[in-house]
Amino acid sequence: MSVLRLGRWGVASLMVGLAACGSDEGGAVNASAGSAGSSAQGGGKSAGAANLGEDAGSAGESDADAGSAGEQEAEGGSAGTQSSVGGSAGTSGTNGGSAGTSGSAGTSGGTAGSTGTSGSGGAGGSAGGSGGVFRQWLAFTNSTGTFVYDPAKFPLDSGVVSLNSDAARSLLWSPDGRWLLYWVGSELYCRDMSAAVPGSPLLLISGLSQYLSPHVTPLTWSADSKTVGVASVPVASSTDPQTVFQVLDPTRAAPPISTLSNSVQTVAWAPTGERVLFAPLLFSNSTAHVRSVTAGVPGADVTLNGATFAWSADGKSVANVVVGSGPTVTGLILTDVSQATPSPVTIPTNPTVAAPSVARIAFSPDGSALLFSGAQLREGAYDLFRVPLKPTVGAPVLVSTGLTGTVSVSSFAWSPDGKWATYTVYGVASGTSPNWAVDMSGASPGTPFQPGAIPGSSSSWLVSAPQKFLASYNSDYLLVDLSNPSATPTTIFSGSVSAAAMNPLSSILAFGVTSHLYLRDLEHLENPATDFPISAASPSSLRWSPNGQFLSFVLSGQLRLARADGMTLSTALTLSSISSSAPSPSWQPQ
Numbered sequence: 016m017s018v019l020r021l022g023r024w025g026v027a028s029l030m031v032g033l034a035a036c037g038s039d040e041g042g043a044v045n046a047s048a049g050s051a052g053s054s055a056q057g058g059g060k061s062a063g064a065a066n067l068g069e070d071a072g073s074a075g076e077s078d079a080d081a082g083s084a085g086e087q088e089a090e091g092g093s094a095g096t097q098s099s100v101g102g103s104a105g106t107s108g109t110n111g112g113s114a115g116t117s118g119s120a121g122t123s124g125g126t127a128g129s130t131g132t133s134g135s136g137g138a139g140g141s142a143g144g145s146g147g148v149f150r151q152w153l154a155f156t157n158s159t160g161t162f163v164y165d166p167a168k169f170p171l172d173s174g175v176v177s178l179n180s181d182a183a184r185s186l187l188w189s190p191d192g193r194w195l196l197y198w199v200g201s202e203l204y205c206r207d208m209s210a211a212v213p214g215s216p217l218l219l220i221s222g223l224s225q226y227l228s229p230h231v232t233p234l235t236w237s238a239d240s241k242t243v244g245v246a247s248v249p250v251a252s253s254t255d256p257q258t259v260f261q262v263l264d265p266t267r268a269a270p271p272i273s274t275l276s277n278s279v280q281t282v283a284w285a286p287t288g289e290r291v292l293f294a295p296l297l298f299s300n301s302t303a304h305v306r307s308v309t310a311g312v313p314g315a316d317v318t319l320n321g322a323t324f325a326w327s328a329d330g331k332s333v334a335n336v337v338v339g340s341g342p343t344v345t346g347l348i349l350t351d352v353s354q355a356t357p358s359p360v361t362i363p364t365n366p367t368v369a370a371p372s373v374a375r376i377a378f379s380p381d382g383s384a385l386l387f388s389g390a391q392l393r394e395g396a397y398d399l400f401r402v403p404l405k406p407t408v409g410a411p412v413l414v415s416t417g418l419t420g421t422v423s424v425s426s427f428a429w430s431p432d433g434k435w436a437t438y439t440v441y442g443v444a445s446g447t448s449p450n451w452a453v454d455m456s457g458a459s460p461g462t463p464f465q466p467g468a469i470p471g472s473s474s475s476w477l478v479s480a481p482q483k484f485l486a487s488y489n490s491d492y493l494l495v496d497l498s499n500p501s502a503t504p505t506t507i508f509s510g511s512v513s514a515a516a517m518n519p520l521s522s523i524l525a526f527g528v529t530s531h532l533y534l535r536d537l538e539h540l541e542n543p544a545t546d547f548p549i550s551a552a553s554p555s556s557l558r559w560s561p562n563g564q565f566l567s568f569v570l571s572g573q574l575r576l577a578r579a580d581g582m583t584l585s586t587a588l589t590l591s592s593i594s595s596s597a598p599s600p601s602w603q604p605q
Contacts, residue, residue, distance in 0.1 A: 151560050152208055152603040153567055154195060155574050156182040157595035161197060163213060166565050169578055170588050176213060178206065185233075185598055189240035192604040194265055196234060196243060198227075203234075203245075205265040208603060217268045219243070226250065228258045231282050238330060239289045241266070241310045244282060260293055264311030273313050275306060285330030290352060292324060292333065305333060305352045317352050319359075323375065328382040334362070336373045347373050347387060349408065362402055363410050366391045375426075380433040384455075386414070388424045388438075397423035399438055401460060414453055414460045415440075428470075429455075432481045435497055436460070437469040452497050464500040468493050479522045479538050485515075492526070494537055505540060508533075513553035520563040523582065527554035527568065534582050545582045561605045574600055 152163040161179040168174025183197035193209045201223040207214030227233035228246040235244040243265045246258050260279045264270040281294040281303070294303035303324055307314035321335030331353040337346040347362040362385065364373065373389035374397055383405040388397045392413070399415035402408070414436060415424050427438035434456040439449045450469045454461030468486035470476060476484045482498040485507065492512060493504035508526065515526035522538035530551050535544040549570060556569040559579075566584065567576045572594030575587040 150208070150211065150603065151562060151565075151605065152195075152213075153560070153565075153576065153590070153600055154178075154186045154188075154197075154603070155591060155600040156186065156598055157574075157591045157593045158182060159593060161186070161199065162591075163195075163208070164576070164590050165211075166560065166576070166578075169565070169576065170585065172588060172590065175590060178213060178216070179204070182595075183598070186601045187234050187236065188601060188604050189236050189265075190238055190604065191240040193240060195603075196236070196265060198234075205243075207266075217265070219263060219265055219268070219270060220245070220272075221269075223247070231258050231260070231279060235282060235284060237284050237289050237291065237308060238287045242289065242308045243311075244284070244291065245272075246279065246282060262291075262308050262311050262313065266310070270311055273308075273311065275308075275313060276304070281324075283324070283326065285326050286328055287330035290330055292319075292326070294324070303333075303335070317350075317357055319348075319350060321348065323373070325376045325378055325385075327378045328380055332382070334376050334378065334385060336376065338372075347376070347402075349385075349404065360408060362404075362408055364389070364391055364400075365410060368392065368394045370394065372397075377427070377429060379429055379455075380431060383433075386427055386429065386436060387411075388427060393418075396421050396442075397425075399424045399427055399436070401436075401455065412460060414438075414455075414463070415451065416460075416463060425449075430481065430484075430497075431473060431476050435482070437466075439469065452500075454497075466495050466497060466500065467504045468495055470495075474517050474519075477517070477522045477537060478520065483537070485517065485524065485537070494540070507535060507537070508544075514555045514557045514568070516557035516559055516566070518559050518563045518579075519561060523563075523579075525557050525559070525566055525568075527557060529553045532568065532584070534579070534584065536582060542582075545584075547584050549587075556599045558600055558602055560602050567600050567602070569600070 151166055153166065154161075154163045156162070160177055160181060161183040163176050163178060165174035165176070178195075178197070179199050181199045183199050185196075185198050187196040188194070189196070193207060195206050195208045197204055201221070202218060203220040203223070204216045205219055206216055226248050228248050231246040233246050235246075236242070237244070241264070242262050245261045245263065247261075248258055257278045258280065259274060260276045260282055261272050261274050263272045275291075276293055276295065278295045279293045281292070283292045285291070289307050289309055290305055291308055292303055292305050294301045301320070301322060303319045303321065305317040305319065319333060319335050321337045323336040325334045327333070332349055332351050334347065334349050337348055347364055348359045349362050350357050350359045364371065364387075368390055371389065371391050373387050375389075376385060376387045378385055383403065385402045385404055386399060387402065388399050390397055391400065391411070392398055396418070398413060398418060400411040401414050402411045415438060418424070418440065420442070422440050422442040425439050425441045427436060429436055434454070435452060436455050437450070437452045440451065441449065443449050448465050448467065450465060450467065451463045452466045452469065453463050468488035470484035470486050475486060480496075483494060483496050486493050486495055486504070490511070491509050492507045492515070494507055495504045496502055507524070511528065513527045513529070515524060517524050522536055524535045524537055526533050526535070530549060532547045532549055532554050533544040534547070536542060552571045554568040554570050556567070558567045559565070560567075564579060565576060566579055567574065568587075569575070573589055574591040576590055577587040578585040
C-alpha cells in the first residue's frame with residue numbers, strides 16, 4: 016500500500032481484480048474485485064479530491080494532489096521563500112545546491128547569489144535543476160493541443176507552453192514528478208519536466224500496432240519512476256481480449272521493449288521500488304508473477320499462487336490468499352519477494368467453521384499489521400480481523416466484535432496514520448447505519464462504534480487533525496471526529512456539491528455549487544465558508560497544487576487557475592478559453 020504526503024490508506028474494498036474489470040479502491044489485488052487502475056496512479060480521481068460530487072474517487076490519477084510539504088520553489092531552491100527559477104535566499108535546497116544570501120535567477124539549482132558562494136550541484140546535476148525540487152507545472156489539453164502552465168508566471172498567461180499541437184489522450188506524471196508521459200495519436204512521448212523549460216520530447220513508441228487495453232490500466236509507472244508499463248490488446252474489440260503487458264525505459268528515445276506477459280488481467284506496481292506484480296485471468300487460484308524491472312530491464316521471476324494479493328507499504332512483501340480444494344480451506348501467505356529465494360510464511364487464521372474463507376486483505380500503512388475479512392468464526396458470514404506482522408507474525412484478533420446472524424463486513428480501510436480502522440457491513444435492517452469505526456492504536460482493537468459516516472477516500476482525512484475526516488451521507492457533507500465518538504458529526508454543507516477538494520497541506524476544503532466556489536477551514540468551523548461568486552455554472556475538476564498554493568478548476572469547459580492565500584482566492588486566470596472534454600488538468604507531483 017502506497018503512502019502519499021496526504022496519507023493514502025489501505026482500503027480493502029479498493030482492489031485490482033483478476034476476474035473482472037473496473038476500479039475497486041486501493042492497495043490490494045483481488046480475484047473477485049475490479050481490475051482497472053494501478054495502485055499508484057490509475058483509475059480514480061485526484062488524491063486531493065474529497066471524494067465528493069462528480070470528482071469523487073479514490074486516490075488514483077497521475078495528477079494526484081498529494082504533494083510533499085514545502086513552499087513552491089524552483090529547482091535547487093530552499094524550503095522557505097518562493098523562488099521562480101534558480102537559487103533561493105536562505106538555507107540549502109533539497110537535493111539542489113546550497114545558496115548564498117541572495118540567490119540570483121537562473122535554471123541551475125546550485126547557482127548562488129551575488130553575495131553568496133557557489134552552490135554545490137544537486138543529486139541529478141545542476142543544469143535544469145533535475146537534482147533539485149521540481150517545478151509545479153499544470154498540464155492540460157484541449158482541442159488545439161497539449162500544454163503545461165508554469166504557476167511562477169501567475170497571473171500572466173505567458174506561462175503557457177505548448178507540448179504538442181494535438182490533444183493528448185492521457186497525461187501521466189511519474190511518481191517523482193520529473194517525467195510527463197502522454198499519448199498523441201499512435202505515438203507515446205515522454206518529457207523531462209524538471210527544469211524551467213520542458214525537455215525535448217522523447218518518442219518512445221511510434222505507430223502502435225495494438226490497441227490500449229480497456230481492462231487493465233494502459234499506462235503505468237514504476238514507483239521508482241524509471242520504468243513505464245504498457246498494457247495493450249491485439250484487436251480493438253473482443254468479448255475476451257488478451258492483454259499484453261510490456262515494459263520500457265521512458266528516458267530513452269525508441270527504447271527496447273520487453274514483454275512480461277501475453278495475457279494479464281492484473282498489473283500492480285509495488286508502492287516503492289521497482290517491482291511489479293501481474294497475473295492472468297483465472298476463475299479460482301491464479302499464478303501471479305513478481306519481477307524487478309530496472310529502467311525497463313526485467314529481472315528474475317517470483318511466482319505466487321493465490322486468488323488475492325496485496326503489497327506491503329515498503330514494496331518488499333506480498334500477502335496472498337490460497338484456496339484449497341474440497342471443503343473450502345483458505346490459507347493466508349506472506350512472502351518477502353526481496354529475498355533471493357523467497358520463503359513464504361503462513362499467517363495463522365485459526366478458523367472454527369467448517370468452510371473458512373479469506374475475502375479481502377490490506378496492510379497497515381507502516382506494514383506492521385494486516386487486516387483481513389472472511390468467514391472464520393461464523394459460517395458464511397464475514398468478520399474483520401487484525402494480524403500482527405512485526406516484530407513477529409502473530410495470531411489474528413477479532414476487530415468487528417458484536418456482529419451476529421448473517422451481518423457481514425463488506426469493505427474496510429485503515430486511516431492514513433494507521434490508528435483507526437473503518438468498515439461497512441451488509442445485512443442490517445433498513446434505516447440502520449452500516450458504518451463502524453475502531454481505535455487500532457492500542458495493543459488490542461478498541462470497541463467498535465458508529466460514527467455516522469465513513470470517509471470515501473484517503474484524501475478525505477485532515478492532515479492537520481488525523482482523527483477527523485470528511486464524508487458524504489444522505490446528501491449531507493459531514494465532518495466526523497473519531498476521537499469523540501459521542502459527538503454528532505458537523506454538517507459542512509447540505510445539498511448538491513459539484514466537486515470538492517481538500518488542500519493537501521491544510522484543513523481548507525474547496526467545494527463548488529452552481530454559481531459559487533467556497534473555501535472552508537475545517538479546523539476553524541467557527542468561521543463561515545468564504546464565498547467566491549462565479550458565473551452561472553458549476554465548477555468541476557477542482558485540483559489543488561501539491562504545495563497548496565494554487566487551485567485549478569473547470570468552468571463551462573474552460574480551465575481556470577486561482578492563487579490561494581489562506582482563505583482568500585485571487586481572481587481566476589483562464590488558461591484555456593476553449594471548451595473541451597479532454598482529460599482533466601494534471602498537477603506535477605512533488
